Amino acid sequence: MFSRKGKTPRRHPPKKPPNSQKDPVGVYCRVRPLGTENEECCIEVISSTTIQLHAPEGFKTNRNGEYKETQYSFKKVFGVSVSQTELFDFVAKPLVDDLISGKNGLLFTYGVTGSGKTFTMTGSPGQGGLLPRSLDMIFNSIGPYQAKRYVFKTDDKNGMEVQNDVDALLERQKRENNLPVPKTPSSRQKVDPEIADMVKQEEAYKADGVDEDSSYSVFVSYIEIYNNYIYDLLEETPDDAIKPKPPQSKILREDQNHNMYVAGCMEVEVKSAEEAFQVFWRGQKKRKVANTRLNRESSRSHSVFIIKLAQAPLDADGDNILQDKNQVTVSQLCLVDLAGSERTGRTGAEGNRIREAGNINQSLLTLRTCIEVLRENQMCGTNKMVPYRDSKVTHLFKNYFDGEGKVKMIVCVNPKADDYEETLLVMRFAEMTQEVEVARPMDRPICGFTPGRRHRNQERGGPVDRDMPLVVDNLVYSLPPLPSCELTDPHDDITLPRLIEALQNRHRIRQMMIDGCLNLGCSNVIKSKFQELDSNLITRDNFIHEQNGKLFEKDKVIQNNKSEIERLEKKTRMQEHKIDILQKATKIYEDDKRSLQHELETRDQRLHREQSEKRRMEQRMQGVVSDTQLRWEKECERRVNAMQLEMQNKLWVKDEKLKQLKAIVTESKTPGRPEPPPRQTQPKRPSREEKRSAPAKxxxxxxxxxxxxxxxxxxxxxxxxxxxxxxxxxxxxxxxxxxxxxxxxxxxxxxxxxxxxxxxxxxxxxxxxxxxxxxxxxxxxxxxxxxxxxxxxxxxxxxxxxxxxxxxxxxxxxxxxxxxxxxxxxxxxxxxxxxxxxxxxxVALEMRAGSNMGPGFEGHGITK
Missing domain, CATH: 2.60.40.4330 (Kinesin-like protein Kif23, Arf6-interacting domain)
Known part of the structure; x- marks a missing residue:
C-alpha cells in the first residue's frame, strides 16, 4: 500500500496471532451510603453478587399500576460498609499484578453524578482510593529493582528507549540546570503529610510476579476529556496575568503497533508512590469542576490517569540493562474517572453547564453504543463496525476492547429514591456490559538468560587462597536430598511445600558454608565444589521453573474451565431469566386472551339481542306498513267515491243544460212568428255538500x-x-x-x-x-x-x-x-x-304548467 505523494509508504506491523481465549468484562457494583437516615432508599443488597431495585412511591412502571422490583447481578457487590482496602483487593490488585507482568489494564468508574466515583478512585486522607493504593503496591514491588532516573526515555511515539548510565547522568544534569520550571519533586524531598496519609496504607502490598533480573521505571501522565477535547493536566504553561494563554487540546494518534495514544502528552518519571500521587494532585487542581444542585464539586470532564511501567532485562552478568529497544516491555494501567450522567432539569444547569452536560451524556451514550455493537457482534455473529471514533473516550480505549488488556468497571450507585430513573439506566448498561468478552492478552516473552543473575552478582565475593578443610567437603555432600517433585495433580498441595522446605534448608546450609568460606578462606578445590553446587542448584531451579510453568499451564486450563463454567452458569441464569420473562409474558397473554374471549362472548350475546330486537322491529314495521296500506286503501276508496259523486253532479248539470237547449229547439219549430227564447240565467252550481246530499237527477x-x-x-x-x-x-x-x-x-x-x-x-x-x-x-x-x-x-x-x-x-x-x-x-x-x-x-286538451312556460313544452291536462 502506498501513501500520498511526498510521503514514505506506511509499514504495517505483522498481525498478532488471534487469541481464542476471552474473558468477560468484570463489572462490580458499589453502593454509596445515604446522606441522611430519613431518605427513602430504592436499592437493597440481596447477596454478594445481586442487588434489587425498588421503585419509589409514586413511580409505577407496569400496565397494572403496580410497583416493579428488578434484580441485577454483578461479579461482586460492595455494600455501604465495605472498606477501600477490600475494594482494592478484589478489583485493582489483579490489574497491578498484570501490569508488573507486562500486561495492560483498564479500570473506570461509571455512574450517576454524586454516586461516589471520585471517592472510589481517589479517596480521602486515611481512606485512600484505588489510585494511591495501586501506586503504593507498584513501588513496593519494584522498589529495589528500579533503574536510575532518565535511563528509560520516551520516544514521543508511545515507545521507550534505553540509555546507558553516562547518557542518563548527562541528561539529568542538563534538566536540573537548564529547566526554568520547577523540578519534578523527587522522593528525597519533603512530601505533604496529607498526600503521604492518602498514599501510605495499613498493609504493604507486593506483587508476586516481579522479575528480579529486570530493571523497572514508572511514568505517569494525567489528561482530561472536556467537551470531547483532550487536555494535558500536567502541561506547564507560563503564567501571564495580562493575557493568559488557554490550554491547547491534544490529538489522538496510532503507534506502529496500532495502539492509540495522546500525542504530545507529558509523561513524568516518578520514583516513589508519594511523588507519583503528588504529580496526580497537581493535575487534579486543574481539572474542570463546577457546583451544581446535586453535587458541590461535580466533575465536568472525564479524567484519565495513565501509569506506564517500562521494564528491560539485565545482561548475562546482571550488571547493566540491555541496550536493545526490542527487549523493552511497556505496560500501562489506565484509571478512568468518568463524569456522571445528569439531567439538566435536576441539576439546574445553565449556559456552559448545559453544554458540558450535553457533551458528557453524548460521550457516555457513545460508550453504550460501542458496548451494544460489541455485544451484538459476539452474540449474533455479525460484523458491524463499532463506532469508536464518535467519541474521544471510546477512541482512546479502543485497543482494550480489541484484546490489548483486561477491562474492569465499577458501577457506583446512590440508593436515594430521587436517582431511581438514572440508576435504572445505569444498571441496564452494566448488565449489558457483562455480556461483552475481551480477548485475553498474550504473555510477554521471557528473556533467554539464566534467571538469578542479579542475585549472583550481589553475592560475588573476593578471591580465596586457602584450602577448605575436609569437614566442609563432607558438608557439601551431606546436604539433605531433594524429595520427589513430580506433579501429577493440579490440586496437589503437598509436593511443592515439601520441595520448597528442602530447598530452603539447602540454601541455609549453603549460606553457612559461604560465610565460613569467607571467614576461613577457600581453596580452589572448594571453589570448584561450590561452582558445582551452584550448577546443581541452577539445574534444580530450572527444573522447578519448568514444573512451575507446567503448573501454570494447568492453572490456566483450570481457570479457562472455571471461566467456561461461569460463562455457562451465567448463560443458564440468563436463560432462566428469559424463561421467567417469557412465562410472565405468557401469563399476561393468557389473561389478555381470557379477557378478549369474555369480551367476544359479551359482544356475541349483545349481537344476538340486537338481531332479535331487529327481527321484532321488522315484524312491527311490517304490521305498521300493512296498517298504513289498509288505511291508504280506504282513503283512496273514499276519494274515488267522492270523485264519482262529483262527476255525477256535473253530469246532472249537463243534463239540465241539454234539457233547456232541447226545449228551446222544440219551441223554435212551432208555426208562427218565432219568439225570442227567454233569457235564462246560468243555474247555480251546487256546492260539494249539496252534491253529496242531493240525489242525482x-x-x-x-x-x-x-x-x-x-x-x-x-x-x-x-x-x-x-x-x-x-x-x-x-x-x-x-x-x-x-x-x-x-x-x-x-x-x-x-x-x-x-x-x-x-x-x-x-x-x-x-x-x-x-x-x-x-x-x-x-x-x-x-x-x-x-x-x-x-x-x-x-x-x-x-x-x-x-x-x-x-x-x-x-x-x-x-x-x-x-x-x-x-x-x-x-x-x-x-x-x-x-x-x-x-x-x-x-275533456279538453290544454297546457297545465307554470306561468312562464318554456318554448316547445307540450303535455296533457285534465279540465275539471
Missing part, C-alpha cells in the same frame, strides 16, 4: 245528436319560442317518464354537463332536475336562466325562472247504460250518445 228524454263535429283546440305554443338558442342541460341520471309530458326544445344544444363552448353559442340555459314529490310521484323542475358574457371573455348564467312539471292521472268513470232497445242511455234513461259526445268534449 237525470233527464229521461234522449239527447239529440250534435249537429257539428267538435273541434279540437290547437296547442298553445310557449311565448319564449323564437330566434333564441338554448343550452339543454339534461343529466344522465334523469329517468324517462314514458309520457308525452317531456320538455322539448327545438334547435337546442343538449349536454350532460355544461361547458364553455356550448355556452358561448347560446344565450339561454335550461337545467332539467328530477326529484321525488311528497305523494311518491316523480316531479320534474326546469331551472331556466340567461347566458351573460363577462368582461373577461367568459360566460356566466343568471337564473331567472323555475318551472315545475308534475304528472297526474285521473280516471273518468263510465256511466252509460243501455235502454230496453239496446241503445246506450244516460243515467236518467235518455239517449246517451249526445251526452257521451258532450262528456268527451268536456
Amino acid at each position: 237525470r233527464s229521461a228524454s234522449p239527447s239529440p245528436l250534435p249537429t257539428s263535429t267538435p273541434v279540437r283546440p290547437l296547442h298553445r305554443r310557449s311565448r319564449s319560442a323564437g330566434g333564441e338558442k338554448w343550452v339543454d342541460h339534461k343529466p344522465t341520471t334523469n329517468v324517462d317518464l314514458g309520457t308525452v309530458l317531456q320538455p322539448v326544445i327545438p334547435n337546442a344544444i343538449q349536454v350532460s354537463a355544461p361547458n364553455e363552448k356550448a355556452l358561448s353559442k347560446c344565450d339561454r340555459y335550461v337545467l332539467t332536475h328530477q326529484e321525488v314529490a311528497s305523494d311518491g310521484e316523480i316531479q320534474t323542475k326546469l331551472i331556466k336562466g340567461e347566458v351573460i358574457k363577462t368582461r373577461g371573455g367568459g360566460q356566466a348564467v343568471q337564473f331567472t325562472d323555475i318551472e315545475t312539471l308534475r304528472q297526474e292521472i285521473t280516471t273518468v268513470p263510465s256511466r252509460k247504460r243501455r235502454s230496453s232497445e239496446g241503445k246506450p242511455t244516460n243515467g236518467d234513461g235518455s239517449d246517451g250518445t249526445w251526452t257521451d259526445v258532450e262528456t268527451r268534449c268536456s
Whole structure:
C-alpha cells in the first residue's frame, strides 16, 4: 500500500496471532451510603453478587399500576460498609499484578453524578482510593529493582528507549540546570503529610510476579476529556496575568503497533508512590469542576490517569540493562474517572453547564453504543463496525476492547429514591456490559538468560587462597536430598511445600558454608565444589521453573474451565431469566386472551339481542306498513267515491243544460212568428255538500245528436319560442317518464354537463332536475336562466325562472247504460250518445304548467 505523494509508504506491523481465549468484562457494583437516615432508599443488597431495585412511591412502571422490583447481578457487590482496602483487593490488585507482568489494564468508574466515583478512585486522607493504593503496591514491588532516573526515555511515539548510565547522568544534569520550571519533586524531598496519609496504607502490598533480573521505571501522565477535547493536566504553561494563554487540546494518534495514544502528552518519571500521587494532585487542581444542585464539586470532564511501567532485562552478568529497544516491555494501567450522567432539569444547569452536560451524556451514550455493537457482534455473529471514533473516550480505549488488556468497571450507585430513573439506566448498561468478552492478552516473552543473575552478582565475593578443610567437603555432600517433585495433580498441595522446605534448608546450609568460606578462606578445590553446587542448584531451579510453568499451564486450563463454567452458569441464569420473562409474558397473554374471549362472548350475546330486537322491529314495521296500506286503501276508496259523486253532479248539470237547449229547439219549430227564447240565467252550481246530499237527477228524454263535429283546440305554443338558442342541460341520471309530458326544445344544444363552448353559442340555459314529490310521484323542475358574457371573455348564467312539471292521472268513470232497445242511455234513461259526445268534449286538451312556460313544452291536462 502506498501513501500520498511526498510521503514514505506506511509499514504495517505483522498481525498478532488471534487469541481464542476471552474473558468477560468484570463489572462490580458499589453502593454509596445515604446522606441522611430519613431518605427513602430504592436499592437493597440481596447477596454478594445481586442487588434489587425498588421503585419509589409514586413511580409505577407496569400496565397494572403496580410497583416493579428488578434484580441485577454483578461479579461482586460492595455494600455501604465495605472498606477501600477490600475494594482494592478484589478489583485493582489483579490489574497491578498484570501490569508488573507486562500486561495492560483498564479500570473506570461509571455512574450517576454524586454516586461516589471520585471517592472510589481517589479517596480521602486515611481512606485512600484505588489510585494511591495501586501506586503504593507498584513501588513496593519494584522498589529495589528500579533503574536510575532518565535511563528509560520516551520516544514521543508511545515507545521507550534505553540509555546507558553516562547518557542518563548527562541528561539529568542538563534538566536540573537548564529547566526554568520547577523540578519534578523527587522522593528525597519533603512530601505533604496529607498526600503521604492518602498514599501510605495499613498493609504493604507486593506483587508476586516481579522479575528480579529486570530493571523497572514508572511514568505517569494525567489528561482530561472536556467537551470531547483532550487536555494535558500536567502541561506547564507560563503564567501571564495580562493575557493568559488557554490550554491547547491534544490529538489522538496510532503507534506502529496500532495502539492509540495522546500525542504530545507529558509523561513524568516518578520514583516513589508519594511523588507519583503528588504529580496526580497537581493535575487534579486543574481539572474542570463546577457546583451544581446535586453535587458541590461535580466533575465536568472525564479524567484519565495513565501509569506506564517500562521494564528491560539485565545482561548475562546482571550488571547493566540491555541496550536493545526490542527487549523493552511497556505496560500501562489506565484509571478512568468518568463524569456522571445528569439531567439538566435536576441539576439546574445553565449556559456552559448545559453544554458540558450535553457533551458528557453524548460521550457516555457513545460508550453504550460501542458496548451494544460489541455485544451484538459476539452474540449474533455479525460484523458491524463499532463506532469508536464518535467519541474521544471510546477512541482512546479502543485497543482494550480489541484484546490489548483486561477491562474492569465499577458501577457506583446512590440508593436515594430521587436517582431511581438514572440508576435504572445505569444498571441496564452494566448488565449489558457483562455480556461483552475481551480477548485475553498474550504473555510477554521471557528473556533467554539464566534467571538469578542479579542475585549472583550481589553475592560475588573476593578471591580465596586457602584450602577448605575436609569437614566442609563432607558438608557439601551431606546436604539433605531433594524429595520427589513430580506433579501429577493440579490440586496437589503437598509436593511443592515439601520441595520448597528442602530447598530452603539447602540454601541455609549453603549460606553457612559461604560465610565460613569467607571467614576461613577457600581453596580452589572448594571453589570448584561450590561452582558445582551452584550448577546443581541452577539445574534444580530450572527444573522447578519448568514444573512451575507446567503448573501454570494447568492453572490456566483450570481457570479457562472455571471461566467456561461461569460463562455457562451465567448463560443458564440468563436463560432462566428469559424463561421467567417469557412465562410472565405468557401469563399476561393468557389473561389478555381470557379477557378478549369474555369480551367476544359479551359482544356475541349483545349481537344476538340486537338481531332479535331487529327481527321484532321488522315484524312491527311490517304490521305498521300493512296498517298504513289498509288505511291508504280506504282513503283512496273514499276519494274515488267522492270523485264519482262529483262527476255525477256535473253530469246532472249537463243534463239540465241539454234539457233547456232541447226545449228551446222544440219551441223554435212551432208555426208562427218565432219568439225570442227567454233569457235564462246560468243555474247555480251546487256546492260539494249539496252534491253529496242531493240525489242525482237525470233527464229521461234522449239527447239529440250534435249537429257539428267538435273541434279540437290547437296547442298553445310557449311565448319564449323564437330566434333564441338554448343550452339543454339534461343529466344522465334523469329517468324517462314514458309520457308525452317531456320538455322539448327545438334547435337546442343538449349536454350532460355544461361547458364553455356550448355556452358561448347560446344565450339561454335550461337545467332539467328530477326529484321525488311528497305523494311518491316523480316531479320534474326546469331551472331556466340567461347566458351573460363577462368582461373577461367568459360566460356566466343568471337564473331567472323555475318551472315545475308534475304528472297526474285521473280516471273518468263510465256511466252509460243501455235502454230496453239496446241503445246506450244516460243515467236518467235518455239517449246517451249526445251526452257521451258532450262528456268527451268536456275533456279538453290544454297546457297545465307554470306561468312562464318554456318554448316547445307540450303535455296533457285534465279540465275539471
